[in-house]
Amino acid sequence: MFPQGKKSLGPTIAGFVLLVxxxxxxxxxxxxxxxxxxxxxxxxxxxxx
Incomplete structure (x- = not known):
């Protein structure tokens, strides 16, 4: 019904950096x-x- 905004990549990138x-x-x-x-x-x- 309402347009979905783009999912933020910030938490995903931060999690990847912390994993590395x-x-x-x-x-x-x-x-x-x-x-x-x-x-x-x-x-x-x-x-x-």
Missing amino acids: FAVKNPEKAAGLVNAIFDAIDRFSSALGT
């Missing part, structure tokens, strides 16, 4: 994931949940 980074640098990728989870934990703690 994780394959080439597994230790740094693991550190990045741990840092992200730590930031989420701090944020949720600050909210009091």
